[in-house]
Amino acid sequence: MESLLEFIRIDMGSPGLATLVSNPKFAFIQLLNSVSMGMNFFIIAAGLSLIFGVLKVINFAHGAFYMFGAYIAYSVTETMGLSFFWGVIGSAVGLVLLSVVIERSLFRFVYDKEHLMQLLLTFALVLILGDVAKIIWGTDQYSVSYPASLSGATNLGIAYYPSYRLLLCILGPVIFLALWLFIERTRWGRITKAATQNREMLAALGINVPIIYTGVFVAGSALAGIGGALASPFNSPTPGMDAIIIVECFVIVIIGGLGSLWGTFVGALIYGFVFNFGSVIVPNGQDIFAFLILLVVLLIRPWGLFGRPETEGQ
């Protein structure tokens, strides 16, 4: 581990823009920080965007699903003693079960209702799920250990970097590609895409639209659960963690375009880059750049970089 520090220590004093420009090693590490952060957020925000894209519901409870994913990963790994892999699987399965119940018993009744009604329902869910989590896991904070093989750092030649964060850099694009291939290259994907355009026409063609809706809601929620499980080794499962992540996810999907997979992917990367490089340039103004971009996007292109403007009839 000694060599790790030597690799990273660059004796630069207080960093800043000049350090980023003059020190490629430092800039490279910030690049990896940006990508790993962006991919962590992408995995979570992709579900939020997917659900909005098809169901047209802005799901505030998405953060609560993320929190449940983190807590389930804790229970599976630390309480039951299974490996981290099973923790992630357990979170996905847990969220599939939870979201099926929620979609069938609550969400399906508000698809045709106005947005305010939908928002109120999802907000109520935030409060209910927060209390349910408190009943199950209490108010303590927990720590989920990194998988043993990924607890150290990997030598990338230029610098060492935490292996687990590198995994996120890989997993994000893999999940993106899998979702893209499903939507663009499979029959069910095309049907799902059609559901975003005109659900009535799809029903008229004999497609079971409610099943599509349930499937999309479950898939989106499972992504939140997987995101929570993947984040749990470096974001301790605690009460209230849902409230933090949901803001960041909304910033990402609004920048990228609600309902757009590409938009969410690019939005997450933009968020990661402006947060990390912005924090070096303006150390105590970490959020300034991300929210400035959000503001500009809302003013110039309110439907987001990759979104589509809502037209009448949609």
Add this chain to the structure above:
Amino acid sequence: MLRLIRTTGPIVTILAALSIAQAAEVKIGTLYPITGGGAIYGSPAMIGHRMAIDELNSQGGILGMQVVSVERDTKLNPATAAAAAKEMITKDGVNVIIGGLSSAVGLAISEVAKQEKVIYIATIPKTIQMTTNRRHDYVFRTASHTDFEGDAIAQIAKQLGAQKICDIQLDYAYGHDLADGIERGLKRHLPDAKKVLDLRPKLRATDYNVFITQIMGAGCDVVTSGLWGPHFVDFAKQASPFGLFQQIKYITGGEIGSQEIAGAMGEDYPDNVWANSYELWYHHSTQEHKNFQEALAKRLDTIETPMWPVLALIGVRMYGAAAEKAGSLDAASISDALKGMSIDTPVGPRTIDPETHQADTGQFWGPMVKKEGVPYRVMDPITYIPAKIIE
């Protein structure tokens, strides 16, 4: 006329009885976060608070009156806390407000106490402002404060021979005030040390990689910090793979030595951390602590008890003793009684300074080490650093 008397008589009697019943109890307005992120500390604090209420009532209450606790959730939000404090005073008619968690919340409650002329005893908020430039007749603190904590950090930095220091604090009142407290402490104890980096992640930050890599690049030999609770857990978990704790010593306030953190992190707790705690369940500095810890353990059905209950307990005890001394529930009289008030607590005697309204609350400090057969880190050796700043 007779009919009027017949009709109104019972109503007047009931109202009078209700008024006597109301007067026969002391209402303590209790403010802790019991939902959301702050519940980690608010919920155990509430347990200590209720223990103290039970204790008072079993001893005959305050001035012979039963003590009741009117409890509200601050959600760790200053605006929510201020609104709740106002409501408890104006609607519920509480005699005192006790609690608060986070410096921003403490300052917000203190402003309401000042306006409404109701005593507020801050049991957890540490910002120095509360007992300096924003002190008033009705605010008192039984917690430590950021200057005591900063001075203790500087003393440890001196022991460790720190030369280049990186400081990382949360970007709100507590973090800023602790940074100032450390700065002043360093001038007293280690004037030759150089601070090479100041970082301020936001409250409830989740990703610290950008700060960790800046610390590692800055060439410091000691990190001073006040990242508390989940902030520390996340920071440590993210910094460990970078090897930060292998090479750089980490001195931290924010009660990172408490059982809540050590127990939760278990094997993940990093090396080279010097931390503090108000109370340690395994360190019986007094017989009363042993009794308190056993009672708490019984109440929680656990051996390893959390640290936060004792803080809430001390606040209630302090108020009870002051009211008895004042011989009334009048806020001005109790304010006078609190000045110079001394009580015994499970962690030793506490006296409130009549000038600053600040209790002489020191803390236990020490390195967090592994012990054979113990699945979490413990503080060893334990040093009590008293609440005393020698210029």
